[in-house]
Amino acid sequence: xxxxxxxxxxxxxxxxxxxxxxxxxxxxxxxxxxxxxxxxxxxxxxxxxxxxxxxxxxxxxxxxxxxxxxxxxxxxxxxxxxxxxxxxxxxxxxxxxxxxxxxxxxxxxxxxxxxxxxxxxxxxxxxxxxxxxxxxxxxxxxxxxxxxxxxxxxxxxxxxxxxxxxxxxxxxxxxxxxxxxxxxxxxxxxxxxxxxxxxxxxxxxxxxxxxxxxxxxxxxxxxxxxxxxxxxxxxxxxxxxxxxxxxxxxxxxxxxxxxxxxxxxxxxxxxxxxxxxxxxx
Amino acid sequence: xxxxxxxxxxxxxxxxxxxxxxxxxxxxxxxxxxxxxxxxxxxxxxxxxxxxxxxxxxxxxxxxxxxxxxxxxxxxxxxxxxxxxxxxxxxxxxxxxxxxxxxxxxxxxxxxxxxxxxxxxxxxxxxxxxxxxxxxxxxxxxxxxxxxxxxxxxxxxxxxxxxxxxxxxxxxxxxxxxxxxxxxxxxxxxxxxxxxxxxxxxxxxxxxxxxxxxxxxxxxxxxxxxxxxxxxxxxxxxxxxxxxxxxxxxxxxxxxxxxxxxxxxxxxxxxxxxxxxxxxxxxxx
Numbered sequence: 161x162x163x164x165x166x167x168x169x170x171x172x173x174x175x176x177x178x179x180x181x182x183x184x185x186x187x188x189x190x191x192x193x194x195x196x197x198x199x200x201x202x203x204x205x206x207x208x209x210x211x212x213x214x215x216x217x218x219x220x221x222x223x224x225x226x227x228x229x230x231x232x233x234x235x236x237x238x239x240x241x242x243x244x245x246x247x248x249x250x251x252x253x254x255x256x257x258x259x260x261x262x263x264x265x266x267x268x269x270x271x272x273x274x275x276x277x278x279x280x281x282x283x284x285x286x287x288x289x290x291x292x293x294x295x296x297x298x299x300x301x302x303x304x305x306x307x308x309x310x311x312x313x314x315x316x317x318x319x320x321x322x323x324x325x326x327x328x329x330x331x332x333x334x335x336x337x338x339x340x341x342x343x344x345x346x347x348x349x350x351x352x353x354x355x356x357x358x359x360x361x362x363x364x365x366x367x368x369x370x371x372x373x374x375x376x377x378x379x380x381x382x383x384x385x386x387x388x389x390x391x392x393x394x395x396x397x398x399x400x401x402x403x404x405x406x407x408x409x410x411x412x413x414x415x416x417x418x419x420x421x422x423x424x425x426x427x428x429x430x431x432x433x434x435x436x437x438x439x440x441x
Numbered sequence: 442x443x444x445x446x447x448x449x450x451x452x453x454x455x456x457x458x459x460x461x462x463x464x465x466x467x468x469x470x471x472x473x474x475x476x477x478x479x480x481x482x483x484x485x486x487x488x489x490x491x492x493x494x495x496x497x498x499x500x501x502x503x504x505x506x507x508x509x510x511x512x513x514x515x516x517x518x519x520x521x522x523x524x525x526x527x528x529x530x531x532x533x534x535x536x537x538x539x540x541x542x543x544x545x546x547x548x549x550x551x552x553x554x555x556x557x558x559x560x561x562x563x564x565x566x567x568x569x570x571x572x573x574x575x576x577x578x579x580x581x582x583x584x585x586x587x588x589x590x591x592x593x594x595x596x597x598x599x600x601x602x603x604x605x606x607x608x609x610x611x612x613x614x615x616x617x618x619x620x621x622x623x624x625x626x627x628x629x630x631x632x633x634x635x636x637x638x639x640x641x642x643x644x645x646x647x648x649x650x651x652x653x654x655x656x657x658x659x660x661x662x663x664x665x666x667x668x669x670x671x672x673x674x675x676x677x678x679x680x681x682x683x684x685x686x687x688x689x690x691x692x693x694x695x696x697x698x699x700x701x702x703x704x705x706x707x708x709x710x711x712x713x714x715x716x717x718x719x720x721x722x723x724x725x726x
Contacts, residue, residue, distance in 0.1 A: 347660040357561065362566075
């Protein structure tokens, strides 16, 4: 009796494993088979919001086929567009649409594979968790300089921003600040990661990051009462959102095309969702 | 051709190539910066504020930032380096001196980004809480870290020049009944003056040329700093931040002016200090 039960269990487990494999295999195969037998390198640079997804995709591709090398560098959207245009990399990421002049100059082709929100963030120790657009503009223009005026501690506000080549900055400046002034006292950081580190280190800081970067080390601010959650961005309630693009010079080809196809595949889009962005498919 | 001649030729070639590359970099920057220099905006560029959103591309704040950060770091690092090198070369027992020298040699190999990283997590919060002014990302923070960065270079050069003081001089002081301190003050330091100046020049060049530390811990604000606790941007940090801008933009073109200025500032300082050195050398020996 016991033996039979044991046998049954083994059969059940075997069936389960086979079943799981047969379910998993087609999706794995669907997404990764194009990389079968390929060799070569793909060089990626540019937007820093893209990095978590790009890294995970690269890891899976390189595990599937160790003959492929994928290098991922940051630099910001401006760097991505410039380097792909100059032929220094195969794929240049940007967190904004390439400008018409850039498209014309480099014959760029854009591929949008995720939607991302840009959230205003503060240190978790900050009591202020909600701002109006007008208050945000006053903080960034330097009109409001102390957290006390906003219901916080009597401490000066440290304003953090990004350099002009940042796609995150471009979207934030246009949609959150309505192209308003940014104070010359603002501190500059070079990436989404650096922004998160800076805000999580300074209890009186305010900054903005891609929502994919938000974790417990920073608190996202509700803007005009809307919290920057994925649901709110998807529903269009939270307005400061943008697409994440990968650009190629001319029509994508070879391994670069396969990487972009992978990002748009069910598995790629699952990574997008997993890393805190909104899939496009 | 004899072997000696061959070696001579090879060395001449090496010297010419390195010399020419320095000159050609300068020429390259002048040519690329020429549009901005000749457009009549040069004084505007040097004295104006930086605000690309308003079409103003002045680098005044960055010039001030570079100068204050590098000189302040030299101010911190010089006494530190002089003390350490005196300890290594003159005062410490042989074993301790050797260990310290090894440590200092090792320090020269630490990448600046490591200092920057430590600075963000360690020094920035301390400065912020200690002075209760601003964010802790300031001229002072960058200068303190840069002081650590440039000290090893200075220490090694100082030690080197201390050790090159002729033994006979020191024996003479000992014969006159002088202590080690007497040797230091009356013989070693006066004799090592040229080496000390060389160390200072190299350290200043390193401080002014470093990008990573100020980029990471000085805050990079574009406003004119009012105190050493204010955030500031250096010329090198500025180039690092703007390099990703569009090639054709005025922002990018203004970078060549920054590069040119950095080049000139460093050269002028080297010339000034060298000429002082020369005069002092003549007087001292």
